[in-house]
Amino acid sequence: MSQQSNNEEPRPEIPTSGVVYGDIIYWGTIASAIIAVIGQIISFLTPNSAISPSILLAKIWEGKKVDGIWAGSGMARPEGEHWYIAQLATGEGLTMFGIALGVFIVIPAILASAYTMFTREGRPFFGVLAIIAALITIASFMGLLPSPMTAG
């Protein structure tokens, strides 16, 4: 059996579930990039910032391990939490929030796409697959799986 092509057929309808997913992701990514840029500006324009970007960058380029990089930067290494939420007033915290928003946006996009599959397109099987994919990502976001990492 070969993949068939047909030049008399009208263009196939583009699934709404795909468009919904793509649009949420696209605009969410652009919003997250803008927030990250604003965060970076704040980082560089704040004298004696609570979390110093120069200390972080210097230690990163020295080749320090994760613990060593955070030591002396103004904040201890995060230990399994969404640390940037409590640091939104700092440039570094806002920048991290922007990046995290871009990573997070996948979850509502998958759920909205699944909803469209259930309600408008009548594709329950793929809707269920989408829900499972979203649940695994939520488990990772919330840190529900046992972690191999230790503090300190």
Place this chain on the structure above:
Amino acid sequence: MQTLMKKVPELSILIGLSIVAYFVMGAFNQVEDAAGLTGDGAFVLVLASFVLSTMIAIIAVIAGVGGGVLFTPIMMAFTSIDTLIIRSTGLVVAMFSGLVSSGPFMRKGLADVKIVFYCAIPIILGGMLGSYAAIALSEVMGAQGDAIVRLLLGLILVFIAILFIVGGSNTEYPEVKKVSPFSAWVNLKGAYYEESLGQVVHYQSTRVGLGGLLFLLVGFTGGFFGLGGGWAVVPVLNLVMTTPLKVSAAGSGVLLAMGNSAAIWPYIKYGALIAALAAPWMLGQVIGGIMGAHILARVKANFIRYVLIVLLFLTSFKLIARGLETMLGIDIPVL
């Protein structure tokens, strides 16, 4: 370029914002000096990262891979940055190049939402397991762990480069000889309008069980090494699951973003993703990704593929050499 700006006004906003942002950051920089890095030095590092990231994103999009395939190996081979930091940033690089391409691919109907959600589960699971394994290895083995990662990544790069050389075996419209009962049950059938032919192309993916298993492996490799998995997603969809090349390439970008989103959270929560380093790379991927996707039609993709192959081989030699140096305690004069 002007047409591109008119076609994608959000790109103009992002580029304009970036130019203003970096001008303001450079002109009114208040960052204090740190040991070994002045405030101005920090700004130069951030600006250089942004420019380099934009260039990598354009090359990666044209070559049909995620930016992580270039970022992670080059940084691991040629800098002394901790491999865990590089891998977490590499995932951001890979993910954001996939994120920006998801919208256009879905709107044009090139990425098949059914294929995407079927393949998403194994790739997300694999990616998460890979990132957990990377963190565990870093904690348990330290420098030896880094050496193993460099050596393995070097070998994988050789494999990817060979995959690119024999990439001609990718088939535009693969022949489907037999549809297994499981593939028929999952029913990954679809159709898209092929502009170059002026026709609707129908397809049906097969060997979906084997494809699912391979995606678990692709996800693990991407999450563990911080590569993303774009380089492997297209061959699995196209050569194994007999999905047309265009649908495979579009699906690859979408799957890359989805898979990496689960893989990044363990790194963020561990503190291994540092915004000061990752943000300019992320921004460069967004801008370069949009630009690359739109100039793709006007450049000779083959030339970019040759550049990529040379880069992959050179970087792999350096990675293998650095890995062996640390593991065996010897000095190998390469590059």
